[in-house]
Amino acid sequence: xxxxGTNMDFFTAMEVSASGLSAQRARMNVASSNLANAQTTQTxxxxxxxxxxxxxxxTDVPGTEGELGGAVKGVEVASIKQDAAPPRxxxxxxxxxxxxxxxxxxxNVNPVEEMVDMITASRAxxxxxxxxxxxxxxxxKALGIGK
Amino acid sequence: MSxxxxxxxxxxxxxxxxxxxxxxxxxxxxxxFSKALTDARELDxxxxxxxxxxxxxxxxVGIHEVVIASEKASxxxxxxxxxxNKALEAYHELMNTQV
Numbered sequence: 186x187x188x189x190g191t192n193m194d195f196f197t198a199m200e201v202s203a204s205g206l207s208a209q210r211a212r213m214n215v216a217s218s219n220l221a222n223a224q225t226t227q228t229x230x231x232x233x234x235x236x237x238x239x240x241x242x243x244t245d246v247p248g249t250e251g252e253l254g255g256a257v258k259g260v261e262v263a264s265i266k267q268d269a270a271p272p273r274x275x276x277x278x279x280x281x282x283x284x285x286x287x288x289x290x291x292x293n294v295n296p297v298e299e300m301v302d303m304i305t306a307s308r309a310x311x312x313x314x315x316x317x318x319x320x321x322x323x324x325x326k327a328l329g330i331g332k
Numbered sequence: 333m334s335x336x337x338x339x340x341x342x343x344x345x346x347x348x349x350x351x352x353x354x355x356x357x358x359x360x361x362x363x364x365f366s367k368a369l370t371d372a373r374e375l376d377x378x379x380x381x382x383x384x385x386x387x388x389x390x391x392x393v394g395i396h397e398v399v400i401a402s403e404k405a406s407x408x409x410x411x412x413x414x415x416x417n418k419a420l421e422a423y424h425e426l427m428n429t430q431v
Contacts, residue, residue: 199404206397
């Protein structure tokens with residue numbers, strides 16, 4: 186990302202919102218992965234699919250250290266962690282993945298929670314877009330001074 | 333004369349204070365304009381490369397990043413054009429001065 190002079194400082198707000206949009210997109214992807222795999226009983230690592238969670242962390246925005254004292258932070262995905270909750274056991278002796286007691290281990294995914302996560306991510310994405318549009322229209326207003 | 337002045341409460345005309353010479357600006361308009369153009373070109377290159385990478389299915393480029401990059405380039409170009417218009421306007425204003 187090329188840094189332009191500080192006379193283009195509306196771009197800081199745009200970069201921060203852009204990092205937020207990327208973070209929310211990652212949350213959306215993870216929620217869709219969790220939902221898609223809500224019934225997956227087999228994975229490459231063995232055992233049922235384990236629910237994933239996105240860990241977000243704040244980052245410095247390049248070029249704003251001097252002017253804003255590093256107070257403005259962007260966000261990035263630090264890691265994607267597995268939920269340590271135990272798998273959901275369901276009694277189904279006829280299932281090919283059933284254990285000796287007749288229980289099948291299903292993923293620790295609660296579809297309702299995932300839907301809530303998805304809606305939160307979608308709303309946060311919308312908020313980021315609104316921030317972005319406002320920054321753009323502020324820059325446009327500034328260019329229109331005296332017209 | 334002094335009677336008239338007193339009658340109308342007029343003050344004696346003060347001579348104008350010596351006008352200071354206007355300090356030379358640190359950068360002239362040409363420099364700021366060329367800097368604005370350079371910025372616009374950089375951002376335009378960035379927008380183009382992001383759009384190309386997105387079209388080539390680069391997973392690190394999101395659709396919002398492409399739109400944001402082109403929006404930035406558009407703002408930078410409009411900034412350069414605004415500078416040009418203002419400078420030209422000032423020039424025309426001076427050139428059309430009635431002597």
